[in-house]
Amino acid sequence: MDDILQRIATCIERGKVNATSPYPPDLKGQDGAHELTKAALEMGVSPSEVLAQGLVVGMNSIGRKFSENKVFVPDLLMASKAMQAAMVHLKPFFESGEAKHRGTFIIGTVQGDLHDIGKNLVSMVMEGGGWEVIDLGVDVSTEKFLDALKSHPGSAVGLSALLTTTMVNMEKTVAAVRTQHPDTKIIVGGAPLTAEYAKKIGADAYAPDPQGALDYLVGAVA
Amino acid sequence: MKSIRDDIARKGILVSDGGWGTFLVAAGLGAGECPELWNVEHPDVVRNIAKSYADAGADIIMTNSFGGSRITLEPHGLARRAPELNEAAARLSREIAGNTLHVLASMGPTGKLLMMGDVAEEQLYEAFAEQAIALERGGADACSVETMAALDEAAIAVRAVKENTALEVVASFTFNMRTDTGYRTMMGVSIADMAAGMLNEGADILGANCSLGPVEMIEVIRDLRAAAPAVPILVHPNAGMPHRADDGGITYPETPQMMASRVPELIKAGANIIGGCCGTGPDHIRAIAAAVRDGLHSAGKS
Numbered sequence: 001m002d003d004i005l006q007r008i009a010t011c012i013e014r015g016k017v018n019a020t021s022p023y024p025p026d027l028k029g030q031d032g033a034h035e036l037t038k039a040a041l042e043m044g045v046s047p048s049e050v051l052a053q054g055l056v057v058g059m060n061s062i063g064r065k066f067s068e069n070k071v072f073v074p075d076l077l078m079a080s081k082a083m084q085a086a087m088v089h090l091k092p093f094f095e096s097g098e099a100k101h102r103g104t105f106i107i108g109t110v111q112g113d114l115h116d117i118g119k120n121l122v123s124m125v126m127e128g129g130g131w132e133v134i135d136l137g138v139d140v141s142t143e144k145f146l147d148a149l150k151s152h153p154g155s156a157v158g159l160s161a162l163l164t165t166t167m168v169n170m171e172k173t174v175a176a177v178r179t180q181h182p183d184t185k186i187i188v189g190g191a192p193l194t195a196e197y198a199k200k201i202g203a204d205a206y207a208p209d210p211q212g213a214l215d216y217l218v219g220a221v222a
Numbered sequence: 223m224k225s226i227r228d229d230i231a232r233k234g235i236l237v238s239d240g241g242w243g244t245f246l247v248a249a250g251l252g253a254g255e256c257p258e259l260w261n262v263e264h265p266d267v268v269r270n271i272a273k274s275y276a277d278a279g280a281d282i283i284m285t286n287s288f289g290g291s292r293i294t295l296e297p298h299g300l301a302r303r304a305p306e307l308n309e310a311a312a313r314l315s316r317e318i319a320g321n322t323l324h325v326l327a328s329m330g331p332t333g334k335l336l337m338m339g340d341v342a343e344e345q346l347y348e349a350f351a352e353q354a355i356a357l358e359r360g361g362a363d364a365c366s367v368e369t370m371a372a373l374d375e376a377a378i379a380v381r382a383v384k385e386n387t388a389l390e391v392v393a394s395f396t397f398n399m400r401t402d403t404g405y406r407t408m409m410g411v412s413i414a415d416m417a418a419g420m421l422n423e424g425a426d427i428l429g430a431n432c433s434l435g436p437v438e439m440i441e442v443i444r445d446l447r448a449a450a451p452a453v454p455i456l457v458h459p460n461a462g463m464p465h466r467a468d469d470g471g472i473t474y475p476e477t478p479q480m481m482a483s484r485v486p487e488l489i490k491a492g493a494n495i496i497g498g499c500c501g502t503g504p505d506h507i508r509a510i511a512a513a514v515r516d517g518l519h520s521a522g523k524s
Binding site: 069070071072073074075077111112113114115116117139163164165166167168169171191192194196197200201 | 243244247251252253254255297333335337338371398399400401406407408409410433463464465466470471472500501
């Protein structure tokens with residue numbers, strides 16, 4: 001059992017989606033995240049174990065290498081493709097309540113900003129870390145963040161911005177969330193941001209990379 | 223058509239311009255509004271940006287067309303107006319540049335990732351070709367395929383310009399992380415791979431812009447020069463990382479004097495075109511132009 005979970009983790013870290021996927025070349029022809037996850041569940045491994053010891057381990061490993069500049073965006077994207085292929089098999093168990101998320105994370109690119117690559121990378125790593133992700137998309141108004149918090153009380157919130165002309169819109173959203181939901185953890189990130197800026201606008205944390213967001217929330221909430 | 227390469231061969235170093243976005247915002251461009259639409263709706267504002275850089279001593283004026291491909295215009299509902307908006311962008315800068323200055327037209331990335339299947343290669347090619355043709359029609363001398371992170375997208379953009387126009391092409395990437403083996407783009411492209419890939423597509427000039435400040439750019443340009451000994455190199459550093467001002471706005475730490483003080487090292491590292499990216503304005507360009515003149519003057523004396 002440990003062996004198959006380890007193999008799932010490896011497939012996710014290496015971005016091996018399924019048996020027919022040609023990537024990565026050295027795993028060509030072998031089972032991928034899709035087949036192994038299915039097999040593990042059929043063997044009777046609990047969905048929670050598949051999540052915690054397979055998916056989370058694999059995504060955590062690639063997320064950490066990404067923070068250390070040892071791998072890059074394409075590697076993280078391939079890993080998340082493999083993670084999604086595994087997640088398909090776990091979804092019914094989340095819906096039935098047999099498997100539980102670690103928490104709920106609401107994320108969006110702030111008002112006026114249409115960039116989504118950074119936001120998507122954080123979503124992938126959070127989902128791979130066992131969190132339910134509510135992705136509000138791009139150009140998200142303060143009202144939309146507040147509405148999402150109403151529908152998903154107790155969630156953490158992530159705000160993304162790529163432009164210096166839109167990062168200034170984060171402050172308004174942070175202030176509104178603080179006022180209406182004082183206990184909410186708020187993380188901000190994006191190319192022009194710094195820890196200093198995050199602090200000045202009243203966010204709880206600045207995440208320099210996706211794993212940073214996950215690590216902060218695991219520490220803050222768990 | 224004026225060749226930037228010929229001019230560099232004659233003068234050694236050219237000065238280009240600084241940021242455009244902050245000007246537009248100061249003039250009232252709202253968050254989420256399409257900057258390229260201002261080429262037809264507020265041409266005076268756009269012309270004024272070009273003029274402020276020409277007055278500051280720039281040899282090269284860029285254009286308000288960074289997000290002008292039909293793919294980036296699409297979320298604004300403006301995809302079909304790509305030819306019109308790009309042609310207007312080049313024409314406005316040309317009006318200010320006259321016959322003496324170069325117009326270097328900006329072409330930014332689409333924000334779509336080929337490897338994720340967000341967009342097909344043919345779609346990218348068509349979009350960049352359409353943009354470049356319109357920029358040439360508006361009077362551009364050259365295109366800068368800039369702020370690039372992915373080798374595949376940049377290669378398609380350079381090819382689209384080369385195959386559909388007579389414009390010179392600058393290929394400028396954004397390097398933003400330092401690894402054990404040097405700087406990389408967010409997609410993991412090294413300086414050596416960028417240089418080889420872009421020269422292979424026929425880029426005339428290589429460059430680095432955005433994200434890094436002038437001190438880090440010295441290292442990037444040194445590595446780029448080592449990877450491409452024979453082509454001109456452009457560098458557009460940011461004025462450092464943005465800070466929150468007391469009024470909730472944004473300020474940048476690098477003053478015009480601080481940036482200008484790095485000009486001799488940038489030239490020594492191998493730069494031939496020096497301007498600025500985010501956070502730089504006419505005062506930065508004026509100081510850089512003065513430093514370039516001083517450098518050429520003292521080089522001539524020695």
